[in-house]
Amino acid sequence: xxxxxxxxxxxxxxxxxxxxxxxxxxxxxxxxxxxxxxxxxxxxxxxxxxxxxxxxxxxxxxxxxxxxxxxxxxxxxxxxxxxxxxxxxxxxxxxxxxxxxxxxxxxxxxxxxxxxxxxxxxxxxxxxxxxxxxxxxxxxxxxxxxxx
Amino acid sequence: xxxxxxxxxxxxxxxxxxxxxxxxxxxxxxxxxxxxxxxxxxxxxxxxxxxxxxxxxxxxxxxxxxxxxxxxxxxxxxxxxxxxxxxxxxxxxxxxxxxxxxxxxxxxxxxxxxxxxxxxxxxxxxxxxxxxxxxxxxxxxxxxxxxx
DNA sequence: TTAAGTGCAAAATCTTTGCAAATGT
DNA sequence: ACATTTGCAAAGATTTTGCACTTAA
Numbered sequence: 613x614x615x616x617x618x619x620x621x622x623x624x625x626x627x628x629x630x631x632x633x634x635x636x637x638x639x640x641x642x643x644x645x646x647x648x649x650x651x652x653x654x655x656x657x658x659x660x661x662x663x664x665x666x667x668x669x670x671x672x673x674x675x676x677x678x679x680x681x682x683x684x685x686x687x688x689x690x691x692x693x694x695x696x697x698x699x700x701x702x703x704x705x706x707x708x709x710x711x712x713x714x715x716x717x718x719x720x721x722x723x724x725x726x727x728x729x730x731x732x733x734x735x736x737x738x739x740x741x742x743x744x745x746x747x748x749x750x751x752x753x754x755x756x757x758x759x760x
Numbered sequence: 761x762x763x764x765x766x767x768x769x770x771x772x773x774x775x776x777x778x779x780x781x782x783x784x785x786x787x788x789x790x791x792x793x794x795x796x797x798x799x800x801x802x803x804x805x806x807x808x809x810x811x812x813x814x815x816x817x818x819x820x821x822x823x824x825x826x827x828x829x830x831x832x833x834x835x836x837x838x839x840x841x842x843x844x845x846x847x848x849x850x851x852x853x854x855x856x857x858x859x860x861x862x863x864x865x866x867x868x869x870x871x872x873x874x875x876x877x878x879x880x881x882x883x884x885x886x887x888x889x890x891x892x893x894x895x896x897x898x899x900x901x902x903x904x905x906x907x908x
Numbered sequence: 909t910t911a912a913g914t915g916c917a918a919a920a921t922c923t924t925t926g927c928a929a930a931t932g933t
Numbered sequence: 934a935c936a937t938t939t940g941c942a943a944a945g946a947t948t949t950t951g952c953a954c955t956t957a958a
Contacts, residue, residue, distance in 0.1 A: 631912060631957050652947095663915045668948070670913095684832045711884055720884075728876045730891075735898025736859055736868075742892040743878075750883025779932050779937060800922095811940050816923070818938095 617644065628677040635662045639670050640679075640694075649683055649691035649710070649719035683719055685712050686746065691719045709743045715752035765792065776825040783810045787818050788827075788842075797831055797839035797858070797867035831867060833860050834894065839867045857891045863900035 621640040625632045642658060643650060650658075652671070659667060671692055674680040680692050711720040732738055748756060769788040773780045790806060791798060798806075800819070807815060819840055822828040828840050859868040880886055896904060 633913065633957075635914075664947095665916080665949085666914055673913095682836075684836045688832045688836055688838060690836060709878070709880075711880070711886070714887070722881060728878065730857070730876070732857075732859070732893065733870060733898075735901055736893070736895065737901045738859070738893040738895035739862070740894045742894075744890040744892070745880065745884070745886040746888045746890075747884065747886035750881075753883055753885045781932070781938065783939075812922095813924080813941080814939055 617641070624679060628679065630673065630677070635659075635666055636670055636674075638662065639667070639674070643680060643692060643694050646693075647720070649685075649693035649721055651685065651689050651691045651717075651719075653689065655692065681708075683708075683710050683721070683742075685717060685719050686714070687717075693719070693721045709745060711745045711747070711749065713749035713752055714746050715748055715755075718749055720749060765789070772827060776827065778821065778825070783807075783814055784818055784822075786810065787815070787822070791828060791840060791842050794841075795868070797833075797841035797869055799833065799837050799839045799865075799867075801837065803840065829856075831856075831858050831869075831890075833865060833867050834862075835865075841867070841869045857893060859893045859895070859897065861897035861900055862894050863896055863903075866897055868897060 618637075618641075621637050621644075622632050624640065625636060630636065638659060639655070639662075642655065652667075655671075656664060656667060662670075671680070671682075671690075675682055675692075678695055681695050683691050683693070685691050709722040711722055712718075713720070730741075766785075766789075769785050769792070770780050772788065773784060778784065786807060787803070787810075790803065800815075803819075804812060804815060810818075819828070819830075819838075823830055823840075826843055829843050831839050831841070833839050857870040859870055860866075861868070878889075
């Protein structure tokens with residue numbers, strides 16, 4: 613972790629009036645390091661030194677503040693990812709595509725992808741969309757291809 | 761429940777080599793009666809006479825057989841719905857739009873809606889899509905409108 | 909100094925597993 | 934009759950709550 617990113621995390625906590633504690637900084641650097649969402653069990657594994665309860669509280673706090681977002685994978689397990697690294701305050705779009713690999717179970721947040729307009733049946737007033745795709749991610753897809 | 765639908769449920773169980781037991785028929789009629797998915801907690805409430813464990817096993821069995829499908833709502837709670845009433849064996853499409861009302865929390869399965877094509881980043885090989893929309897369902901939307 | 913955050917213990921839930929009794933075929 | 938399915942008890946797992954101790958500001 614560079615000096616720069618470290619400072620970024622501290623600024624992020626400041627911005628949300630959260631104290632800059634070791635566990636919180638660790639969670640931030642952990643989640644920021646990956647371009648895929650991380651499941652709660654995985655987080656617990658990596659952060660074995662942080663108390664399980666503390667982790668729950670940190671994740672909830674971050675989610676409430678809009679620092680991270682939660683997405684459930686195919687098994688109903690909560691996965692967490694930094695709220696669209698490029699999701700600035702002014703331009704907060706919840707329209708993600710989440711790609712859940714059926715092989716490695718990773719959840720990719722493909723924020724850049726546009727979700728096309730859809731016309732819902734009469735009466736429904738949507739305020740947000742989330743699209744899930746399942747299938748093989750590039751990594752697993754490559755492995756399958758090699759095996760052939 | 762009409763004679764006709766009752767027979768339909770029994771046929772459905774037969775087809776999947778499941779015994780026609782009272783709890784199973786009850787679950788089927790319960791889920792078929794609604795056009796929205798039902799959460800596990802709600803199911804437990806309505807089926808208080810059926811053992812909790814039995815309900816788990818019935819739902820799992822039905823899901824494995826493809827009789828019902830499971831969808832997680834915004835809170836990560838499992839909701840169940842009949843597998844697209846019109847989802848015949850030959851034409852099984854997993855592409856649903858699930859509409860999760862933020863007011864009543866109901867999950868509507870809008871199976872008829874087509875999900876438009878999307879081009880994923882290179883390398884991703886999707887095999888299924890599920891689209892979630894959140895917002896107000898027609899019923900709650902009407903209530904809000906009235907309140908104004 | 910003190911309000912916020914952490915860690916531990918313990919409660920409350922949720923889900924699974926094992927097994928004897930009941931039920932459908 | 935016999936294989937399935939149910940219901941209960943009990944184990945396992947997940948999530949929440951309470952409270953004393955610690956730490957950032």
